[in-house]
Amino acid sequence: MSPRYQPRRLEAKWQEIWQARRLYEAREDPSRPKYYVLEMFPYPSGRIHMGHVRNYTIGDVVARYKRMRGFNVLHPMGWDAFGLPAENAALARGLHPAKWTSENIAYMRGQLQALGYSYDWPRELATCDPEYYRWEQLVFIQMYQRGLAYKRLAPVNWCPKCATVLANEQVENGRCWRCDSPVHLKELDQWFFKITAYAEELLADLDQLNHWPERVATMQRNWIGKSQGAEIQFPLEDGGEPIKVFTTRADTLFGATFMSLAPEHPLALELARGGAQEAEVRAFVDYWSAQNRSRGALEEITKEGVATGRYCLNPVTGWKMPIYVANFVLMGYGTGAVMAVPAHDQRDFEFAQKYRLPIRVVVEPQPTKNTKNTKNEKQPVAGLTAAYEEDGVLVNSGDFSGLASARAREAIADYLEAQGLGKPAVHFRLRDWLISRQRYWGAPIPIIYCEKCGMVPVPAAELPVVLPLDVRITGEGGSPLAQLPDFYEVSCPNCGGPARREVDTMDTFVESSWYFLRYACPDYREGILDKARVGYWLPVDQYIGGIEHAVLHLLYARFFTKVLRDLGLVQIDEPFQRLLTQGMVLKDGAKMAKSKGNVVDPEYLIEEYGTDTTRLFLLFAAPPERDLEWSDQGVAGCHRFLHRLWNLVNSLLPELQQVAAYAGDGRGLSPDLQEFRHKVHRTIKKVTDDIEDSFHFNTAIAAVMELVNTFYLAAENLPRNTAAPEVFREAVEAIILLLNPMVPHLAEELWQALGRQTSLQLCCWPEAQAEALEECAFTLVVQVNGKVRSRLVAPVTATAAEIQEMALADPAIQKWLQGQAPRRVVPVQDKQNRTVLINIVT
Ligand SMILES: [Zn+2]
Numbered sequence: 001m002s003p004r005y006q007p008r009r010l011e012a013k014w015q016e017i018w019q020a021r022r023l024y025e026a027r028e029d030p031s032r033p034k035y036y037v038l039e040m041f042p043y044p045s046g047r048i049h050m051g052h053v054r055n056y057t058i059g060d061v062v063a064r065y066k067r068m069r070g071f072n073v074l075h076p077m078g079w080d081a082f083g084l085p086a087e088n089a090a091l092a093r094g095l096h097p098a099k100w101t102s103e104n105i106a107y108m109r110g111q112l113q114a115l116g117y118s119y120d121w122p123r124e125l126a127t128c129d130p131e132y133y134r135w136e137q138l139v140f141i142q143m144y145q146r147g148l149a150y151k152r153l154a155p156v157n158w159c160p161k162c163a164t165v166l167a168n169e170q171v172e173n174g175r176c177w178r179c180d181s182p183v184h185l186k187e188l189d190q191w192f193f194k195i196t197a198y199a200e201e202l203l204a205d206l207d208q209l210n211h212w213p214e215r216v217a218t219m220q221r222n223w224i225g226k227s228q229g230a231e232i233q234f235p236l237e238d239g240g241e242p243i244k245v246f247t248t249r250a251d252t253l254f255g256a257t258f259m260s261l262a263p264e265h266p267l268a269l270e271l272a273r274g275g276a277q278e279a280e281v282r283a284f285v286d287y288w289s290a291q292n293r294s295r296g297a298l299e300e301i302t303k304e305g306v307a308t309g310r311y312c313l314n315p316v317t318g319w320k321m322p323i324y325v326a327n328f329v330l331m332g333y334g335t336g337a338v339m340a341v342p343a344h345d346q347r348d349f350e351f352a353q354k355y356r357l358p359i360r361v362v363v364e365p366q367p368t369k370n371t372k373n374t375k376n377e378k379q380p381v382a383g384l385t386a387a388y389e390e391d392g393v394l395v396n397s398g399d400f401s402g403l404a405s406a407r408a409r410e411a412i413a414d415y416l417e418a419q420g421l422g423k424p425a426v427h428f429r430l431r432d433w434l435i436s437r438q439r440y441w442g443a444p445i446p447i448i449y450c451e452k453c454g455m456v457p458v459p460a461a462e463l464p465v466v467l468p469l470d471v472r473i474t475g476e477g478g479s480p481l482a483q484l485p486d487f488y489e490v491s492c493p494n495c496g497g498p499a500r501r502e503v504d505t506m507d508t509f510v511e512s513s514w515y516f517l518r519y520a521c522p523d524y525r526e527g528i529l530d531k532a533r534v535g536y537w538l539p540v541d542q543y544i545g546g547i548e549h550a551v552l553h554l555l556y557a558r559f560f561t562k563v564l565r566d567l568g569l570v571q572i573d574e575p576f577q578r579l580l581t582q583g584m585v586l587k588d589g590a591k592m593a594k595s596k597g598n599v600v601d602p603e604y605l606i607e608e609y610g611t612d613t614t615r616l617f618l619l620f621a622a623p624p625e626r627d628l629e630w631s632d633q634g635v636a637g638c639h640r641f642l643h644r645l646w647n648l649v650n651s652l653l654p655e656l657q658q659v660a661a662y663a664g665d666g667r668g669l670s671p672d673l674q675e676f677r678h679k680v681h682r683t684i685k686k687v688t689d690d691i692e693d694s695f696h697f698n699t700a701i702a703a704v705m706e707l708v709n710t711f712y713l714a715a716e717n718l719p720r721n722t723a724a725p726e727v728f729r730e731a732v733e734a735i736i737l738l739l740n741p742m743v744p745h746l747a748e749e750l751w752q753a754l755g756r757q758t759s760l761q762l763c764c765w766p767e768a769q770a771e772a773l774e775e776c777a778f779t780l781v782v783q784v785n786g787k788v789r790s791r792l793v794a795p796v797t798a799t800a801a802e803i804q805e806m807a808l809a810d811p812a813i814q815k816w817l818q819g820q821a822p823r824r825v826v827p828v829q830d831k832q833n834r835t836v837l838i839n840i841v842t
């Protein structure tokens with residue numbers, strides 16, 4: 001009687017043994033190649049969901065596979081533990097965010113351990129630990145001293161529901177990334193990180209990231225948004241500072257007929273002041289400053305504006321251009337002022353039609369041979385129904401008429417520069433990273449405001465600025481820290497006079513921008529990072545996480561790495577060598593979500609089927625980068641497969657325990673065994689290739705399943721000549737080794753059942769044998785009078801005569817012949833002239 005497959009029991013057993021043996025704790029070892037695999041760490045929201053399980057299972061398979069390939073593998077886990085949900089939970093349940101967070105961490109850690117992930121637990125870190133964020137505060141101070149962290153008054157995104165500001169990256173289509181509320185612009189004095197100082201490098205280094213999904217690189221490229229153009233000055237009609245404009249279309253300058261300012265542009269109110277338009281402009285500015293005018297929302301709104309009553313001059317035509325304040329111009333992009341060219345920009349075109357402003361065509365499509373450019377000053381503007389936005393040939397543009405757009409852009413920029421009216425310029429869409437948050441559950445910003453000395457960073461020796469825990473969280477009246485005199489009333493580190501501590505905390509994306517570095521030395525007390533250990537482990541060889549972080553975490557982490565490099569703390573330019581963005585877990589066609597009622601709790605699955613089945617299903621159902629559709633039948637199928645494997649190995653155990661695995665090159669084995677070995681080694685090669693090339697675990701698993709099916713037939717049918725048990729043992733060992741990264745508990749149990757003493761986790765990945773990969777046998781079909789009566793395995797080396805002899809000697813055929821000699825034997829050959837079918841005519 002073979003033992004029953006009891007996944008829960010054996011999984012708990014092995015998890016305990018692995019932990020006791022500390023198998024997954026990594027040590028620096030320069031004699032071995034290192035491999036750092038990392039999954040994006042979770043926010044401790046309470047429970048692990050299926051998306052997490054998929055993410056971490058992929059990472060765990062990679063970690064186990066690389067260990068088996070001889071790499072010194074680092075595979076840590078930790079907690080992105082600051083953030084708003086902890087405060088919301090505190091409000092809803094009266095639990096302190098710290099308690100809520102640490103309880104969640106404890107629960108989720110248990111869940112991860114039950115999933116059998118091979119994490120290096122002693123390296124675990126939580127970002128809300130003062131021992132973590134003290135180093136972040138030190139980085140902040142060093143950035144402040146280099147001008148990379150600065151405070152300024154600026155219109156910023158404000159989420160009324162979260163009651164805090166947001167970075168541009170955290171606003172999606174005008175809405176808060178977390179709660180989906182419409183975001184407003186608000187003028188506030190805030191802390192920024194100068195990510196724009198790295199714009200050029202962040203863009204250029206994307207070209208090095210050959211193993212990132214192209215989609216992510218493209219999203220970052222677009223977000224950074226480099227454009228080459230010209231900065232042009234438009235003098236005011238009655239003197240004063242000219243208005244500066246950035247444009248990528250200097251070739252249309254002769255067609256600029258009015259000027260549009262963003263409502264937040266400092267000139268908007270200043271120009272209108274004292275004029276007839278003042279009240280109207282003020283009302284317009286007040287109204288639109290409070291509206292959702294982020295980039296996404298702009299597409300939706302009706303273009304509107306109001307004249308300031310003032311004029312500027314087109315620097316090349318000298319025309320008077322009315323200055324408008326327009327709702328579709330953003331302060332955050334370019335200079336907040338736009339030269340309006342209605343003939344060649346659709347938004348300007350619609351605006352000009354609405355307010356009856358002149359439209360002047362200055363670019364025409366490339367003329368074909370027959371339609372000669374007449375340089376006619378009168379253009380059919382009346383018939384114009386839309387702006388012509390393409391490049392073409394300049395008309396109505398003075399000396400520049402006749403030039404192609406591209407040439408004209410350079411020529412006009414050069415001309416402006418010579419005249420002192422402008423210059424060629426590069427602009428980025430990327431803005432500085434707004435990092436202050438008016439929230440409690442975050443890392444305090446280590447700055448003190450002194451009446452005499454101004455802003456003073458907290459001295460390094462006094463770090464960390466510990467987030468006080470004895471606060472009342474009411475959700476009202478701004479940050480609880482601002483209501484805590486014990487926290488904010490301090491004396492100035494410089495002059496000792498009365499001073500006030502900053503009460504804003506840092507965006508939690510700051511913590512996740514460098515946690516992967518700290519994993520290399522989580523116990524380091526001498527400074528931010530231990531250079532030697534970070535130098536050994538970094539960069540991360542394989543990073544795995546969701547695509548939703550493309551222009552958030554993945555951009556910030558790249559920026560932070562470059563900053564830390566320039567601070568002399570790391571020697572790498574890029575943190576993540578390879579990136580895999582795994583697909584979502586769907587059920588009934590939609591992402592699993594509580595609100596949709598289609599959630600499957602991983603805990604239930606583990607209870608019902610065990611961890612190995614859960615892992616196997618998530619790996620088998622789809623390639624990792626694609627979305628995965630949940631299927632109860634799929635889970636049951638994976639469970640059945642593990643049962644089949646369990647039963648197969650156990651039924652063969654008495655035979656297998658007697659022998660060692662076959663270690664020969666296949667010569668001298670029967671054709672059946674040769675063919676069987678051929679299948680085993682082809683499977684080894686396929687699984688290795690599928691994992692190595694693309695992490696396509698689904699096809700790798702399918703190949704092993706196919707091998708197990710073949711094995712069942714072989715185990716039933718093959719005669720047990722001397723070598724069969726050895727060949728079977730070779731096959732069983734290969735299957736266990738190949739499946740170990742995916743279903744480590746079952747694999748380890750079977751390994752032990754074979755009588756192996758050392759842990760499977762310390763074993764080597766199997767190698768496909770060259771001899772066994774060569775096709776050694778083929779199937780010969782034998783017919784009697786045109787009907788198939790037998791199939792035989794014949795060696796590829798057999799001659800035609802030997803094949804005929806085999807066919808006639810087959811017991812099944814002899815039965816049909818009943819002792820009579822055949823009248824004729826007709827061989828049929830395949831393309832390689834090999835006899836694959838024999839028809840015996842009686
Ligand atoms: Zn929000």
Ligand SMILES: [Zn+2]
Nearest residue numbers: 450453492495
């Ligand atoms: Zn002072």
